[in-house]
Amino acid sequence: MQPTFTTIQEARRWASLFLQKHDREPQAAQLLLEGFLGWSFSKILAYEDEPMSEDVKESFIKAVRAHAETGEPVQHLLGSASFFGRTFKVTPDVLIPRPETEELVLGVMDWAREEKIETPSIVDLGTGSGIIAITASLEIPGSHVTAVDISSEALVVAEGNARQHGADIQFRQGDFLTPVMDETFDILISNPPYISEEEKALMDDTVLDFDPSLALFAEEEGLAAYKSILHQTAHLEQKPLLIAFEIGWRQGEQVSSLIERLLPGFRAEVRQDINGRDRMVFASRRETV
Numbered sequence: 001m002q003p004t005f006t007t008i009q010e011a012r013r014w015a016s017l018f019l020q021k022h023d024r025e026p027q028a029a030q031l032l033l034e035g036f037l038g039w040s041f042s043k044i045l046a047y048e049d050e051p052m053s054e055d056v057k058e059s060f061i062k063a064v065r066a067h068a069e070t071g072e073p074v075q076h077l078l079g080s081a082s083f084f085g086r087t088f089k090v091t092p093d094v095l096i097p098r099p100e101t102e103e104l105v106l107g108v109m110d111w112a113r114e115e116k117i118e119t120p121s122i123v124d125l126g127t128g129s130g131i132i133a134i135t136a137s138l139e140i141p142g143s144h145v146t147a148v149d150i151s152s153e154a155l156v157v158a159e160g161n162a163r164q165h166g167a168d169i170q171f172r173q174g175d176f177l178t179p180v181m182d183e184t185f186d187i188l189i190s191n192p193p194y195i196s197e198e199e200k201a202l203m204d205d206t207v208l209d210f211d212p213s214l215a216l217f218a219e220e221e222g223l224a225a226y227k228s229i230l231h232q233t234a235h236l237e238q239k240p241l242l243i244a245f246e247i248g249w250r251q252g253e254q255v256s257s258l259i260e261r262l263l264p265g266f267r268a269e270v271r272q273d274i275n276g277r278d279r280m281v282f283a284s285r286r287e288t289v
Contacts, residue, residue: 022068130158192225252278
């Protein structure tokens with residue numbers, strides 16, 4: 001049965017209740033409403049008694065039902081996601097940006113500022129939609145950024161996002177450091193696949209069924225990507241000054257040990273995210289990280 005709401009307020013109320021009945025997060029109703037109207041939360045509140053146009057109403061209802069019934073992520077339904085105050089295009093070919101990744105980028109920004117390295121060179125491995133590379137390029141003055149991904153489909157999305165935001169980035173296709181082994185970088189940053197196959201049963205369907213498996217899962221209990229990157233780094237003629245990884249919340253000790261074993265002279269530090277979970281490892285050849 002087609003819902004009979006007419007105003008924006010009624011649309012939000014219907015969507016919230018519909019999502020609740022399907023055991024979905026009611027907040028998704030607000031996010032979809034903002035996306036389809038192109039309005040901020042405050043503007044929706046100010047004009048909530050206004051009628052909703054039929055075109056927007058039809059698209060909104062379709063999206064709410066898709067999210068409720070299949071778990072299709074809000075970001076895919078809208079075609080975009082927010083990261084570090086910017087809007088990025090996302091598709092099923094790339095990982096949907098997570099707020100925790102913003103903390104990884106902030107850590108790199110803080111390090112670059114504290115070390116006062118002029119025109120730092122940065123490589124982002126497994127760039128996906130390009131959020132890390134683009135944000136670093138725009139937020140770290142004078143930086144030169146190279147972004148690598150094995151997926152040609154992901155690189156198309158990332159290149160489009162870079163053009164949209166005016167970020168000057170070199171894109172390369174390949175397996176982590178493989179296409180840039182003859183280059184030198186001050187900073188290596190990566191949010192690689194780190195979920196083990198055993199963890200699939202614990203995952204929400206909005207992630208499991210819609211994010212690309214290539215960006216989610218890794219063999220060897222989720223550590224395979226880190227091992228690959230670190231083995232490649234060990235063969236670089238000149239090692240980076242900083243390595244920054246996003247990690248699974250139970251991988252801090254393992255990833256730190258891998259870094260210090262495979263890269264003698266590096267000291268690793270595990271950092272927590274805003275929720276108090278181990279989420280990042282920073283490793284430096286200097287005395288401080």
